[in-house]
Amino acid sequence: MRFVRFLLKRLVHSLFVIWGVVTVVFFLRFLTPGDPTTALVSPDAGQDVRDALREELRLDEPIHIQYFEYLTDLMVGDLGNSMDVLDRPVTEWIFGAHLIRSVELALAATFVAVVIAIPLGVISARRRHQPADYSATLFSLFGISTPNFWLGIMLIIIVAVPIGFIPTGNPGPLFYQALGDAVTQGNFGGLWDWLRHIFLPAITLGTYFTALITRLTRSGMLEEIGKPYVKACHAKGLPETLTLYKHVLRNTLIPIITILGLQLGTLIGGAIVTEVVFEWNGLGQLLIDRISTRDWTMIQGIIIVIGVGFVAINTIVDILYAYLDPQVVSK
Amino acid sequence: MISDRVKASLKREFKTSRMAQLGLVLVLLVIVVATFAPFFALHDPTEQRIGTGDGVDDDDAGVIGDNDEDDDDDDIDPGDVDDADDADEAESTDRTDVPPLSPIPGHQFVGETEQIQRVDHDDGTFDIEIVETEVHADRAFPLGTNTVGQDIYSRIVYGARVSMLVGILGAGLAALVGVPYGLAAGYFGGRLDDGLMRGADVMLAFPSLVLAIALVGVFRDSGFHTTQLPDPFVLAAQSDTIPNVLIPRAEHVASMPESITFPVTVTLVVALVNWVWFARIARGEAISIRNEEYVKAARSLGASHTRILRQHIFPNAMTPIIVLATIQVAFIILLEAALSFLGFSGTNLTWGADVESGRGDLATSWWISTMPGIAIVIAVIGVNLIGDWLRDALDPGIEGESGGM
Numbered sequence: 001m002r003f004v005r006f007l008l009k010r011l012v013h014s015l016f017v018i019w020g021v022v023t024v025v026f027f028l029r030f031l032t033p034g035d036p037t038t039a040l041v042s043p044d045a046g047q048d049v050r051d052a053l054r055e056e057l058r059l060d061e062p063i064h065i066q067y068f069e070y071l072t073d074l075m076v077g078d079l080g081n082s083m084d085v086l087d088r089p090v091t092e093w094i095f096g097a098h099l100i101r102s103v104e105l106a107l108a109a110t111f112v113a114v115v116i117a118i119p120l121g122v123i124s125a126r127r128r129h130q131p132a133d134y135s136a137t138l139f140s141l142f143g144i145s146t147p148n149f150w151l152g153i154m155l156i157i158i159v160a161v162p163i164g165f166i167p168t169g170n171p172g173p174l175f176y177q178a179l180g181d182a183v184t185q186g187n188f189g190g191l192w193d194w195l196r197h198i199f200l201p202a203i204t205l206g207t208y209f210t211a212l213i214t215r216l217t218r219s220g221m222l223e224e225i226g227k228p229y230v231k232a233c234h235a236k237g238l239p240e241t242l243t244l245y246k247h248v249l250r251n252t253l254i255p256i257i258t259i260l261g262l263q264l265g266t267l268i269g270g271a272i273v274t275e276v277v278f279e280w281n282g283l284g285q286l287l288i289d290r291i292s293t294r295d296w297t298m299i300q301g302i303i304i305v306i307g308v309g310f311v312a313i314n315t316i317v318d319i320l321y322a323y324l325d326p327q328v329v330s331k
Numbered sequence: 332m333i334s335d336r337v338k339a340s341l342k343r344e345f346k347t348s349r350m351a352q353l354g355l356v357l358v359l360l361v362i363v364v365a366t367f368a369p370f371f372a373l374h375d376p377t378e379q380r381i382g383t384g385d386g387v388d389d390d391d392a393g394v395i396g397d398n399d400e401d402d403d404d405d406d407i408d409p410g411d412v413d414d415a416d417d418a419d420e421a422e423s424t425d426r427t428d429v430p431p432l433s434p435i436p437g438h439q440f441v442g443e444t445e446q447i448q449r450v451d452h453d454d455g456t457f458d459i460e461i462v463e464t465e466v467h468a469d470r471a472f473p474l475g476t477n478t479v480g481q482d483i484y485s486r487i488v489y490g491a492r493v494s495m496l497v498g499i500l501g502a503g504l505a506a507l508v509g510v511p512y513g514l515a516a517g518y519f520g521g522r523l524d525d526g527l528m529r530g531a532d533v534m535l536a537f538p539s540l541v542l543a544i545a546l547v548g549v550f551r552d553s554g555f556h557t558t559q560l561p562d563p564f565v566l567a568a569q570s571d572t573i574p575n576v577l578i579p580r581a582e583h584v585a586s587m588p589e590s591i592t593f594p595v596t597v598t599l600v601v602a603l604v605n606w607v608w609f610a611r612i613a614r615g616e617a618i619s620i621r622n623e624e625y626v627k628a629a630r631s632l633g634a635s636h637t638r639i640l641r642q643h644i645f646p647n648a649m650t651p652i653i654v655l656a657t658i659q660v661a662f663i664i665l666l667e668a669a670l671s672f673l674g675f676s677g678t679n680l681t682w683g684a685d686v687e688s689g690r691g692d693l694a695t696s697w698w699i700s701t702m703p704g705i706a707i708v709i710a711v712i713g714v715n716l717i718g719d720w721l722r723d724a725l726d727p728g729i730e731g732e733s734g735g736m
Contacts, residue, residue, distance in 0.1 A: 268541060286674060
């Protein structure tokens with residue numbers, strides 16, 4: 001019962017935050033100086049053309065009516081039409097290949113980070129003040145201090161240019177398509193192609209997270225290792241590796257997951273820059289492109305989708321967390 | 332505000348930690364270089380050196396298709412270029428894509444540059460050809476030059492100014508907004524806390540870089556607001572009233588830019604995007620401090636809320652705020668670099684923009700993007716090490732809650 005109440009409270013809060021995000025994004029556009037139609041029509045277009053456009057974009061109505069209409073459209077999943085020449089619905093753009101590509105990149109980076117960072121953090125804590133610990137600490141220091149656009153460029157110079165077969169200029173096939181080819185036709189070329197394309201961007205985006213998780217795992221493990229239950233594990237003769245991975249690491253992971261939820265924004269922000277470096281045609285690249293063409297409906301749509309995704313993931317993490325650790329509910 | 336106990340613990344940690352010492356050295360290095368940029372720079376960082384490629388003679392550079400009778404100059408002898416050690420002599424000739432000096436003795440980097448050449452024919456007509464020429468390292472440009480022949484080393488020196496200023500001012504502004512906001516929310520609690528923190532939650536739902544890009548997109552149309560910060564050293568060196576003997580290398584300093592472009596919009600945007608992290612930390616501290624005995628005592632003595640907040644809550648919340656502010660400086664330097672890399676800065680003389688400017692020639696002129704990035708890494712590592720030092724010494728318990736791009 002208490003859990004249900006927590007669940008409802010958390011969901012209401014998330015809905016409120018999403019409403020806040022939508023509102024901020026809506027009013028951002030009204031901070032832009034000048035007539036929004038200026039960017040859309042040719043400079044010599046007459047006033048009648050502008051007026052028609054204003055009417056079509058509903059810019060002639062008072063702002064609160066526009067806001068209300070924006071909200072009601074949003075309820076049915078309508079983010080408006082792109083203001084660029086193609087005039088397609090924003091949702092069609094975002095929920096096409098762009099979103100999938102961004103999610104693929106983010107997941108690949110997270111995969112790289114988790115696979116490398118957790119063992120590295122554990123080893124670092126276990127061999128404290130030994131060369132392995134120092135190298136891991138040094139690596140994580142560089143990892144959190146290196147701007148990822150520069151790291152991506154360095155990887156292009158050091159890896160892609162000399163090796164040659166790693167492409168840097170286009171995003172390659174989508175994973176589910178490549179996987180489909182492999183499963184249905186036994187054609188693994190697509191998967192290889194996908195891997196070859198995502199390799200460097202995933203490392204570029206994943207390095208910061210690898211470094212961060214390594215640091216967090218190390219300090220969390222060191223804090224836990226001194227606790228009495230670890231001694232108890234030793235005392236009953238549990239192998240050290242088992243103690244570390246099964247007991248200590250598990251207790252360390254809970255705070256790490258919370259921090260990672262908070263740091264998800266870093267991943268999304270980093271993804272934008274990484275996409276630009278590798279011309280990865282995802283949401284970030286789309287956002288940057290449309291900022292320069294001043295396609296405001298598209299910009300608003302992308303930011304709302306990112307914001308909602310961010311809130312949704314944090315909500316899910318919180319709920320899972322509460323489910324696993326009942327103490328959270330009572331707080 | 333900083334107790335003796337805190338000072339002692341800072342000192343103890345500093346003495347034992349090599350990393351803390353390294354951090355302080357790196358940060359001081361960057362700050363000193365940024366402050367005294369005109370003394371450290373070898374050339375004016377904005378000065379371009381694009382010639383016709385028609386020859387390396389001083390007189391015929393600068394104008395494409397200059398009427399030149401020397402036909403045998405078409406084939407440029409690399410050695411000829413190499414000889415131009417003197418910066419003044421090299422000024423008007425083409426010095427684009429010069430590679431950096433190699434740290435390995437006996438080894439040399441070789442670059443190549445595309446030059447437009449005019450080939451005269453006997454019948455009076457001429458063709459314009461693009462010719463690739465080898466470029467050799469030059470002691471006048473220790474880190475090489477970029478595609479328009481600007482000295483990369485001098486640009487890095489000046490870029491430090493923008494990065495450090497935006498980082499420190501941005502974090503300061505963010506703290507100025509976020510700390511009172513969070514302290515008020517935490518201290519008063521109840522409805523006010525709910526209201527204020529809901530607002531903060533909305534801010535947290537935007538990834539910093541996304542919000543920063545959106546804000547920059549908004550402000551850009553009214554023009555990036557930048558301001559020209561005059562350089563006191565250069566002005567002093569140029570003025571007649573101050574005797575030049577007081578300024579080392581006065582003549583050199585006088586030839587440096589009189590002012591630097593400071594990106595006001597970007598500074599405001601990074602502060603606007605990051606204040607909420609200060610609010611979070613300050614709120615948590617205020618909540619834990621407000622029920623302390625000494626606060627209760629002050630309240631029962633009739634102290635006003637403002638007095639309690641100023642005299643008791645704020646000083647006791649300082650430690651984690653200082654640690655956060657340090658980590659935020661590092662974050663904001665990275666954020667500013669990312670924004671200027673994406674072209675949303677308002678000034679070109681920043682590390683991020685310089686990394687971007689080399690992206691077209693990664694296979695040939697790798698140093699253009701590489702060098703400014705190393706500067707970013709050095710500065711951010713320095714600040715992060717200081718953050719680690721403060722965190723280890725003061726243990727404020729804010730691991731990982733530092734904001735993000």
